[in-house]
Amino acid sequence: xxxxxxxxxxxxxxxxxxxxxxxxxxxxxxxxxxxxxxxxxxxxxxxxxxxxxxxxxxxxxxxxxxxxxxxxxxxxxxxxxxxxxxxxxxxxxxxxxxxxxxxxxxxxxxxxxxxxxxxxxxxxxxxxxxxxxxxxxxxxxxxxxxxxxxxxxxxxxxxxxxxxxxxxxxxxxxxxxxxxxxxxxxxxxxxxxxxxxxxxxxxxxxxxxxxxxxxxxxxxxxxxxxxxxxxxxxxxxxxxxxxxxxxxxxxxxxxxxxxxxxxxxxxxxxxxxxxxxxxxxxxxxxxxxxxxxxxxxxxxxxxxxxxxxxxxxxxxxxxxxxxxxxxxxxxxxxxxxxxxxxxxxxxxxxxxxxxxxxxxxxxxxxxxxxxxxxxxxxxxxxxxxxxxxxxxxxxxxxxxxxxxxxxxxxxxxxxxxxxxxxxxxxxxxxxxxxxxxxxxxxxxxxxxxxxxxxxxxxxxxxxxxxxxxxxxxxxxxxxxxxxxxxxxxxxxxxxxxxxxxxxxxxxxxxxxxxxxxxxxxxxxxxxxxxxxxxxxxxxxxxxxxxxxxxxxxxxxxxxxxxxxxxxxxxxxxxxxxxxxxxxxxxxxxxxxxxxxxxxxxxxxxxxxxxxxxxxxxxxxxxxxxxxxxxxxxxxxxxxxxxxxxxxxxxxxxx
Ligand code: 7RM
Numbered sequence: 001x002x003x004x005x006x007x008x009x010x011x012x013x014x015x016x017x018x019x020x021x022x023x024x025x026x027x028x029x030x031x032x033x034x035x036x037x038x039x040x041x042x043x044x045x046x047x048x049x050x051x052x053x054x055x056x057x058x059x060x061x062x063x064x065x066x067x068x069x070x071x072x073x074x075x076x077x078x079x080x081x082x083x084x085x086x087x088x089x090x091x092x093x094x095x096x097x098x099x100x101x102x103x104x105x106x107x108x109x110x111x112x113x114x115x116x117x118x119x120x121x122x123x124x125x126x127x128x129x130x131x132x133x134x135x136x137x138x139x140x141x142x143x144x145x146x147x148x149x150x151x152x153x154x155x156x157x158x159x160x161x162x163x164x165x166x167x168x169x170x171x172x173x174x175x176x177x178x179x180x181x182x183x184x185x186x187x188x189x190x191x192x193x194x195x196x197x198x199x200x201x202x203x204x205x206x207x208x209x210x211x212x213x214x215x216x217x218x219x220x221x222x223x224x225x226x227x228x229x230x231x232x233x234x235x236x237x238x239x240x241x242x243x244x245x246x247x248x249x250x251x252x253x254x255x256x257x258x259x260x261x262x263x264x265x266x267x268x269x270x271x272x273x274x275x276x277x278x279x280x281x282x283x284x285x286x287x288x289x290x291x292x293x294x295x296x297x298x299x300x301x302x303x304x305x306x307x308x309x310x311x312x313x314x315x316x317x318x319x320x321x322x323x324x325x326x327x328x329x330x331x332x333x334x335x336x337x338x339x340x341x342x343x344x345x346x347x348x349x350x351x352x353x354x355x356x357x358x359x360x361x362x363x364x365x366x367x368x369x370x371x372x373x374x375x376x377x378x379x380x381x382x383x384x385x386x387x388x389x390x391x392x393x394x395x396x397x398x399x400x401x402x403x404x405x406x407x408x409x410x411x412x413x414x415x416x417x418x419x420x421x422x423x424x425x426x427x428x429x430x431x432x433x434x435x436x437x438x439x440x441x442x443x444x445x446x447x448x449x450x451x452x453x454x455x456x457x458x459x460x461x462x463x464x465x466x467x468x469x470x471x472x473x474x475x476x477x478x479x480x481x482x483x484x485x486x487x488x489x490x491x492x493x494x495x496x497x498x499x500x501x502x503x504x505x506x507x508x509x510x511x512x513x514x515x516x517x518x519x520x521x522x523x524x525x526x527x528x529x530x531x532x533x534x535x536x537x538x539x540x541x542x543x544x545x546x547x548x549x550x551x552x553x554x555x556x557x558x559x560x561x562x563x564x565x566x567x568x569x570x571x572x573x574x575x576x577x578x579x580x581x582x583x584x585x586x587x588x589x590x591x592x593x594x595x596x597x598x599x600x601x602x603x604x605x606x607x608x609x610x611x612x613x614x615x616x617x618x619x620x621x622x623x624x625x626x627x628x629x630x631x632x633x634x635x636x637x638x639x640x641x642x643x644x645x646x647x648x649x650x651x652x653x654x
Contacts, residue, residue: 019405020437021414025387029434031297039449046449047477051075051289054328056089058258061285065475070495070502071482072475073262074286081256082265082288083122083159086327088256090115099332102306102355103148106195106338113148115330118155120252125149125156127250132219132241134187136161136257139267141185141217143167143176143207145194146337149223149243150313151323153189154266161257163264165279168314169194171594173209175277179269180214182279182484189243191223192230197342200229208234221246261285267484268316270422271525271534272493279484280422282319288328290426290478294447295325298416299359300388300433308334309361309390310348315531316422317392320478321361325426340366345373349381360408361390365529367400367408368560375407383408388433391417393530394562395518401440419443419518421504422532423494425478428452429516442515450476452516454508459498462510469522470508471501524618526555526563533565533597535618541592542567545585547575552608552616553599556625564600566625568608568645577604607641621645 021029039046048064051074061078090098096116103111113121134140140157142164144150150166157164165183167176180188188211193202204222211217222235223243235242262283269277301307307326311317313335326333334355340348348370351357370378389409391401396417405415415438419429428450429443436444446452451473454462462468479502483490497503507519521527524535535553542551550570555563569585571577582602590598609617623629624646 018437018439019414021434022412025300025414026434029432030300030302031432031435033435035297035432035448043449043451043474047074047289050293051078051285051477054292055080055285055289056085058084061261067475069500070491071487072286072479074283074475074477075261075289078261078285079258080261080285080288081159081161081258082284082324083126083155084256085288086155086158086324087115087119087122090330091119093330095330098330100327101148101151101333101335103335104337104351105147106198106336106342111148118152118327121148121152121247122155122159123252123254124247124250125152126159126254128221128243128246129156129160129162129187130254131246131250132187132221134160134162136259137264138162138187139183139185140164141167141176141180141183141188143169143171143188143190143203144223145169145191145196145201145203145225146312146335147191147194147223147225148335149189149191151327151335153221154313154319154323155327158265159254159256161259161263163266165267165269166314166319167269168312168594169203170312170314170596172591173206174592175594176206177210177213178277179279180210180217182269182277183267184216185214186216187219187221188217189221189223191225192233193226195225195337197339200226202226202230202232204230204233208236211239259284262481266319268319268422270316271532271537274534275537275540277537278486278489278493280316281481281484282425282478283481286477286479287320287425288324290476291320291325292328294427294430295321295331296329297432298418298427298430298447299361299390301326301329301331301359303330305331305358306334306355306385307331307359307361308336308351308355308357310336310340310366311361311363311392316425317361320426340369344377345370346377346380349378349383352383352386353381356385358385359388359390360386361392363393363530364391364396364400365394365561367391367396367404371400371403372560375403378407384410386410386413389413389415391415392420392427394527395520396441398440405440414438415440417441417443419506419516423480423504424472424476425480426476428472428476429518439511439515442511442517444515446516450474453501454510454516455498455501459501464510464512464514467507467509467519469498470504470506470516470518471498472504473501526553526565528555528558528563528565528596529561531596533593537593538565538567538589538597538599541589541597542569542585544592545588547571547581548585549573550608552618552621554618554621554625556600556622558600565597566621567599567602568605568621569602570606570608571604603645605645607638607644609641609645610638 059079061075063076066073220240267279414433418427431444538553556566558564
């Protein structure tokens with residue numbers, strides 16, 4: 001494993017423009033420089049103070065941190081309820097009429113949900129779940145489009161102390177059943193479907209298919225989103241229940257169940273370097289503290305802000321920064337069901353204008369997609385309400401940063417480039433608006449209380465100007481508590497590469513001023529439009545097809561999606577390597593994993609470059625995929641192989 005030298009990063013670090021905070025912004029910013037000093041003096045005392053001040057406890061905690069590397073317990077002895085913290089206490093404080101979500105359906109239908117509405121809806125949903133047999137500790141799978149019932153379902157689970165596992169609605173039936181089985185979920189909450197690119201997209205058929213192999217599921221709760229437009233929503237008697245037949249008749253109050261600080265809040269599955277996704281474990285108090293505090297500081301959220309995180313709730317960004325962090329802060333948020341291009345590329349900017357959105361949080365891939373269309377869509381709308389912009393999911397290239405700054409932020413709104421992971425639960429490396437002078441393309445510095453470092457292969461910190469591996473050197477409250485059911489894999493994956501340190505799997509550099517520049521993954525994980533996809537997972541989907549003998553998958557660079565999936569496939573003897581087969585294999589991967597994991601291109605090849613010990617040399621495949629001169633080929637078992645592939649792929653060396 002080595003950190004690749006990327007010329008574009010060198011060029012980007014040489015980018016001399018810096019963006020100091022506007023003094024007027026600084027004067028009233030939520031984050032102030034002494035935060036860093038307080039956190040460095042005693043990070044446990046820092047988090048303990050915040051936990052006491054910010055969370056509402058039904059029983060106060062006794063011990064701030066029990067750290068038996070790599071297992072952390074935060075705020076031990078305390079009891080609380082996440083749903084109470086996100087809803088009830090705001091209503092009790094007189095904020096019942098404040099809008100929690102402005103929801104916008106893709107076809108143009110809308111709903112306004114106040115904190116009082118949310119309290120009633122979540123309570124009813126929790127009562128319905130209880131009627132369906134859900135009790136504290138039972139796992140509930142959630143597979144839904146971006147409709148209000150999605151956060152409502154999550155909060156209803158949290159109200160009962162029933163951990164949820166949200167499976168992104170774009171995942172396949174097979175991916176859903178794998179996650180349900182790993183979590184041993186008792187109930188699935190879903191919908192007949194949702195709207196996508198102007199068309200109804202059904203979900204329930206995938207659930208029915210998934211449930212053929214899920215022995216633990218007892219009930220399915222189905223939201224009616226498509227209504228008459230869902231042609232295939234058969235309900236299985238005794239198992240499937242319509243949401244609108246069970247939820248509205250429940251009483252609108254349901255006492256929140258207090259749980260221990262370390263009670264499992266949710267599992268979220270993410271790709272690792274093997275074919276089996278990992279169930280990342282997040283617990284209650286530390287997670288809620290970490291997400292809510294970072295949200296308030298990093299986005300400078302004030303009571304009258306209108307905050308829009310354009311991610312899907314099915315990803316960790318949605319969990320932490322659409323649902324738990326913002327609601328714990330009593331924020332007004334926007335929730336949009338659809339894609340940015342429907343009915344056309346002005347959709348997002350129309351939403352910003354209509355709702356006077358003040359804070360926008362999105363991914364570089366979305367910014368690049370907008371860039372590709374040209375600035376006329378953004379320019380045609382009044383975006384002057386925007387005052388903070390966020391970026392997440394992958395390194396943001398300076399061109400995209402500057403475009404975002406100029407065409408979306410009007411040249412004034414600070415940009416926060418936030419680095420974090422499903423595993424970290426909360427943002428870890430980021431500028432603080434009003435405090436940090438930013439450089440386009442750099443995520444700048446660790447958040448107060450976070451100890452991040454860049455180390456060489458031996459775990460020694462690299463000097464300023466050097467590159468290496470990103471590590472985290474002390475526990476933080478929202479950190480993963482493990483991989484569900486597999487403590488050994490947890491230790492092995494994150495804590496074994498560098499003893500005593502959390503290995504993030506990312507390469508990083510620190511420039512002469514100490515700014516951190518993230519360089520992307522150093523393992524076999526690809527990042528396509530900000531989605532983590534493991535090469536192994538796609539490879540095993542490919543080899544599960546009867547025509548495939550062997551497959552190797554790499555991430556090639558792509559101007560819009562960051563990386564694109566390129567597959568090299570050896571077909572079995574006697575199988576004709578046709579174009580149709582290529583198409584069929586792409587579809588096969590979509591069914592096995594998700595359309596997101598569909599290779600952009602498949603090269604059918606007679607052989608693959610391997611080392612003498614039989615390891616596929618992905619580095620060479622990347623060179624071929626990107627049409628580059630080949631790197632070091634001395635470890636190749638058969639040097640003629642790459643030439644054959646290269647000729648087949650129609651790219652020449654130069
Ligand atoms: C939140 C999220 C995590 C991986 C991570 C990185 C990459 C995320 C940035 C970034 C550079 C950023 N969770 N990544 N944010 N790289 N700059 N600001 O994305 O679990 O799905 O992915 O994403 O490689 O390890 S995730």
